[in-house]
Amino acid sequence: MGKRGGFFSRRAILLAAMWLAGIAASGTAQGADIAIVVRPDVPVDNLTFAELRRLFLGDRQFWTSSVRVTLLVRAPGAREREVVLKTIYQMSEAQFRQYWIAKVFRAEAASGPRIVYSSEMAAELVSGMPGAVAFVDADLVPKGLKVLKINGLLPGAKGYPLH
Amino acid sequence: MIGKTVSHYKILSALGKGGMGVVYRAEDVRLGRTVALKFVPETLANDRSALERFQREARAVSALNHPHICTLHDIDESDGRPFLVMECLEGETLKDRIGKNLAMDEVVDFAIQVVDALDTAHGRGIVHRDIKPANIFVTSRGQVKMLDFGLAKMLGGSGGKVSPSSQMATRALDELITSPGSTIGTVAYMSPEQACGEDLDARSDLFSFGVVLYEMVTGVLPFPANSVALTFVAILQSTPVPPSRIRPEVSAELERIIGKALEKNRDLRYQNASDMWADLKRLRRDTDSSRIASQVTEALPAAAPNVTERPSSGRQSVAVPVRDASSPGQVAAPPRSRRLFAWAVVAALVAVVGVWYFLLREKPLDSLAVLPFVNVGGDQSTEYLSDGITESIINNLSQLPQLSVRSFSAVAHFRNKDVDPQASGNELKVRAVLTGRLVRRGDEFAISAELVDVRGNRQIWGSQYTRKVDDILVIEEEISREISEKLRLQMTGADKQRLNRRPTADPVAFQLYLQGRYQWNKRTLEGLQQSIDYFQQAIQKDSQYALAFAGQADAYALLADFNVLPAREVLPKVRAAAEKALELDDTLAEAHTSLGWARFHDLDWIGAEKEFKRAIELNASYPTAHSWYGEYLMAQGRFDRAQEEMTRAYQLDALSPVLNLALGYRFYYAHQYEQAIEQCQKALAMDPNFAPAHVYLGRAYQQKPAFPEAIAEFRKALEISEGDTNELAALGQAYAVSHREGEARTILNQLKERSQQTYVQPMWIAVIHLGLGEKDQAFDWMQRAYDDRSAWLVYLKVDPLFDPLRGDARLADLLRRVGLAGSN
Numbered sequence A: 001m002g003k004r005g006g007f008f009s010r011r012a013i014l015l016a017a018m019w020l021a022g023i024a025a026s027g028t029a030q031g032a033d034i035a036i037v038v039r040p041d042v043p044v045d046n047l048t049f050a051e052l053r054r055l056f057l058g059d060r061q062f063w064t065s066s067v068r069v070t071l072l073v074r075a076p077g078a079r080e081r082e083v084v085l086k087t088i089y090q091m092s093e094a095q096f097r098q099y100w101i102a103k104v105f106r107a108e109a110a111s112g113p114r115i116v117y118s119s120e121m122a123a124e125l126v127s128g129m130p131g132a133v134a135f136v137d138a139d140l141v142p143k144g145l146k147v148l149k150i151n152g153l154l155p156g157a158k159g160y161p162l163h
Numbered sequence B: 001m002i003g004k005t006v007s008h009y010k011i012l013s014a015l016g017k018g019g020m021g022v023v024y025r026a027e028d029v030r031l032g033r034t035v036a037l038k039f040v041p042e043t044l045a046n047d048r049s050a051l052e053r054f055q056r057e058a059r060a061v062s063a064l065n066h067p068h069i070c071t072l073h074d075i076d077e078s079d080g081r082p083f084l085v086m087e088c089l090e091g092e093t094l095k096d097r098i099g100k101n102l103a104m105d106e107v108v109d110f111a112i113q114v115v116d117a118l119d120t121a122h123g124r125g126i127v128h129r130d131i132k133p134a135n136i137f138v139t140s141r142g143q144v145k146m147l148d149f150g151l152a153k154m155l156g157g158s159g160g161k162v163s164p165s166s167q168m169a170t171r172a173l174d175e176l177i178t179s180p181g182s183t184i185g186t187v188a189y190m191s192p193e194q195a196c197g198e199d200l201d202a203r204s205d206l207f208s209f210g211v212v213l214y215e216m217v218t219g220v221l222p223f224p225a226n227s228v229a230l231t232f233v234a235i236l237q238s239t240p241v242p243p244s245r246i247r248p249e250v251s252a253e254l255e256r257i258i259g260k261a262l263e264k265n266r267d268l269r270y271q272n273a274s275d276m277w278a279d280l281k282r283l284r285r286d287t288d289s290s291r292i293a294s295q296v297t298e299a300l301p302a303a304a305p306n307v308t309e310r311p312s313s314g315r316q317s318v319a320v321p322v323r324d325a326s327s328p329g330q331v332a333a334p335p336r337s338r339r340l341f342a343w344a345v346v347a348a349l350v351a352v353v354g355v356w357y358f359l360l361r362e363k364p365l366d367s368l369a370v371l372p373f374v375n376v377g378g379d380q381s382t383e384y385l386s387d388g389i390t391e392s393i394i395n396n397l398s399q400l401p402q403l404s405v406r407s408f409s410a411v412a413h414f415r416n417k418d419v420d421p422q423a424s425g426n427e428l429k430v431r432a433v434l435t436g437r438l439v440r441r442g443d444e445f446a447i448s449a450e451l452v453d454v455r456g457n458r459q460i461w462g463s464q465y466t467r468k469v470d471d472i473l474v475i476e477e478e479i480s481r482e483i484s485e486k487l488r489l490q491m492t493g494a495d496k497q498r499l500n501r502r503p504t505a506d507p508v509a510f511q512l513y514l515q516g517r518y519q520w521n522k523r524t525l526e527g528l529q530q531s532i533d534y535f536q537q538a539i540q541k542d543s544q545y546a547l548a549f550a551g552q553a554d555a556y557a558l559l560a561d562f563n564v565l566p567a568r569e570v571l572p573k574v575r576a577a578a579e580k581a582l583e584l585d586d587t588l589a590e591a592h593t594s595l596g597w598a599r600f601h602d603l604d605w606i607g608a609e610k611e612f613k614r615a616i617e618l619n620a621s622y623p624t625a626h627s628w629y630g631e632y633l634m635a636q637g638r639f640d641r642a643q644e645e646m647t648r649a650y651q652l653d654a655l656s657p658v659l660n661l662a663l664g665y666r667f668y669y670a671h672q673y674e675q676a677i678e679q680c681q682k683a684l685a686m687d688p689n690f691a692p693a694h695v696y697l698g699r700a701y702q703q704k705p706a707f708p709e710a711i712a713e714f715r716k717a718l719e720i721s722e723g724d725t726n727e728l729a730a731l732g733q734a735y736a737v738s739h740r741e742g743e744a745r746t747i748l749n750q751l752k753e754r755s756q757q758t759y760v761q762p763m764w765i766a767v768i769h770l771g772l773g774e775k776d777q778a779f780d781w782m783q784r785a786y787d788d789r790s791a792w793l794v795y796l797k798v799d800p801l802f803d804p805l806r807g808d809a810r811l812a813d814l815l816r817r818v819g820l821a822g823s824n
Helices: A010-028 A049-056 A077-088 A093-105 A119-128 B047-064 B094-098 B102-121 B168-178 B202-218 B228-237 B251-259 B272-301 B338-361 B380-396 B409-412 B421-429 B467-488 B493-502 B507-522 B525-540 B546-559 B568-585 B589-601 B605-618 B625-636 B639-654 B657-669 B672-688 B691-703 B709-722 B725-737 B739-755 B763-773 B777-790 B800-805 B808-816
Strands: A035-039 A062-064 A072-073 A115-116 A132-137 B011-019 B023-030 B033-039 B074-077 B081-087 B092-093 B138-139 B144-146 B306-312 B317-321 B367-370 B432-441 B442-452 B458-470
Touching: A010 B092, A035 A077, A035 A119, A049 A077, A049 B709, A062 B023, A062 B568, A072 A119, A072 B144, A077 A093, A077 A132, A093 B467, A093 B525, A093 B546, A093 B725, A115 A119, A119 B421, A119 B493, B011 B672, B047 B081, B092 B094, B092 B507, B094 B138, B094 B202, B102 B138, B102 B144, B102 B251, B102 B272, B202 B251, B202 B639, B251 B272, B251 B507, B367 B380, B367 B409, B367 B421, B380 B409, B380 B432, B380 B467, B421 B432, B421 B442, B432 B467, B442 B605, B442 B709, B458 B725, B507 B525, B525 B546, B546 B568, B568 B589, B568 B777, B589 B605, B589 B625, B605 B625, B625 B639, B639 B657, B657 B672, B657 B691, B672 B691, B691 B725, B691 B800, B709 B725, B725 B739, B725 B763, B739 B763, B763 B800, B777 B800, B777 B808, B800 B808
Parallel strands: A072 A115, A072 A132, B367 B432
Antiparallel strands: A035 A132, B011 B023, B023 B033, B033 B081, B074 B081, B092 B138, B138 B144, B306 B317, B432 B442, B442 B458
């Protein structure tokens, strides 16, 4: 009790700065769908929404027996993150952090998601890391990456769940 | 040269011309400080082997860290010509001061400082060999600085002597004798062995300083002569005129000290500088005591008609009963009343001198603040290091029982500010302040540190270090050790052992630990997560690193405090990490504190108190130990003792919102809501976004009751914490007790939903049910809290939220199981 110190003001400033940086970096259009992107060699093209949740909650950790899933998550403040927290995780920011700390503490995951600070950075890492998966603004999907269907739907389709 | 920039030094003006050439005042544009540049003579610059030797010596000199030795910051080069970068001083040389008839007090004071500097240099095997007034500088603040250890040389390991054949001193001597430009003035300060070209050691410096001291006192040289040759003869054969003949006020003791320093046979001379230093210190003490006694006597002329002054050893006077002039050789037997009166006066004098001695003698500086080292250049990648060094020094020095050291969080707000040491020292209520700067240059760090006596705004010690990243550990140790020496702390063997204890031999592990602490101190969930990673990595690097295990225990403990996980899950890991730390080092206060926390929440009340007490015994300056012990006492309803411990923690770190708030929630649990509101508001004045303070303020309002104010505070906390479960639950509970059942049930459902994915403290759900009047459900959730060893369980006895259940047998049973039934 009582040890949760005076860091909130700094955090608020940081979040505000990151939010602004996120807007500037991504140029995300408000309301655009969010695409789930992987390298073309990932042997999956479609996920159900439940499978997507399992993936992002760290419950599914391998694409195949030899290819480990690496989650890339945008830093706080990005609209993509807000959408993913709201739709996939269904958690508040604080809950999301709590969730991953507990997961690692219990050794249910080797580590939490890796943080990326822009769509470009996400794309670059997905291209370079086998098994990496990220979410980016559907209008800004880089060439050379595969967009996964969710419930058989691609971003922009009616009923696509991530927006 | 003026206006030019060499390397990263902009030359501002010429300071003067010395034996080595022109000395310039310059600005170090990287660090923004003023320095003095000395360019080596071209003859030396062109002699490769001499230059290498010179550079080696310079490196040795740069290792000297002493307030009375002019600091050599660096050796650099411009157009192939090396130059020294030195501390820039303002004042005048002793040579200039001697001509102004020095007061005896000043003589002794300057002498003590010089000998102190020599003691340090000699202790490092460095002999100056050119002690003379021109090489002793007196700053405008009256501080002595030894200049030009340029001829000094590290002595070899065997016997501490050097052969003159290989020495620059001899070369210099030859030059002096043969050079037409040489002056008698330089030769006049040489020791007999130097004049004879014999091996030199530290005693040679003491002879030379004896000559300087003689000159300071009398204004003339002890071995005056008209030529170099005759000066040598005088040094080897003549006995100087006693100083008191030239200046009658010279005390016998000072005359003895000078005489001993000027012994021609070095075996009869002072054998080391520390002996001479002790004699000078005693002389100053006795002189001051006599003066006080004299002043008291003068102040009491009518009261002491038979007490007069008699010259003691020199000019100082002491009060003694006067001999009766009518009875030569006999002490007159005074009448009883006069005898009693004289005794009374003597007793009064003794008392006055005693009080004076107690108040004015050099007391150790017993409190210290280490301000955050400035990360020059603001390189984010090294910020952890500047904070880490600061914290390590604080931790090291906190081990010393005689020294009260302000905690890191107490000083953290000075980070990266241009701070006046005196002002910050006064603010933090300490006697001394340590400041420091850190600059990264490639894979090296340049670190400077300065210790300042707050009362006189006087530098006690200053030092510069340039080290590889891997040597950071050594610097932190060196600084701690030197500070403890400079603060004149009387250390026991155990203290020294603690101070010299190296937490790890692996510099990478140490850096990981520093990063872990840095993140832990942020007190954010992200920081907490990273700190766990760093501590784990540090442990992987060095499996014997006790402090890293203690850090890991602390990080795990916060997981339960934050309600990230149930304490039931966290406790075994906290306990294991703390016990491992203690297995490696059972004198680690941090580890005892962590273990105390684990036992407290594991409901082992006796074991917890034992650990907290042991932590405080080991390090009374560790605020967390006092704070957590205070919480332990508070949980048992021992509010007065809790207040003592929490106040002590607050005193150690008055600027911490956490410790300010701790005093606030102590009032809350003691059902003193007005005081709780006032204290929470104080914490919020320090940090308006401190969510827990909003929560406790809300709780205090709720108990008054003032529901709208309470709900406003809980909403604010929820917003600041970005939807934290703890704050959400507090809001739900407020709705429940303020008859806003719909909103309360909505939150209750949200909490139950959240509990499917993340941990929700069962106590929070229990108190909402309780607020809604659903006691049975409340008890169900309280049982779950008990099963979880919920971190809140320990406050069951004192938390006003459970007051509606007082008198219920189920609560009594739970209190009994928690171990709180009989406590008071």
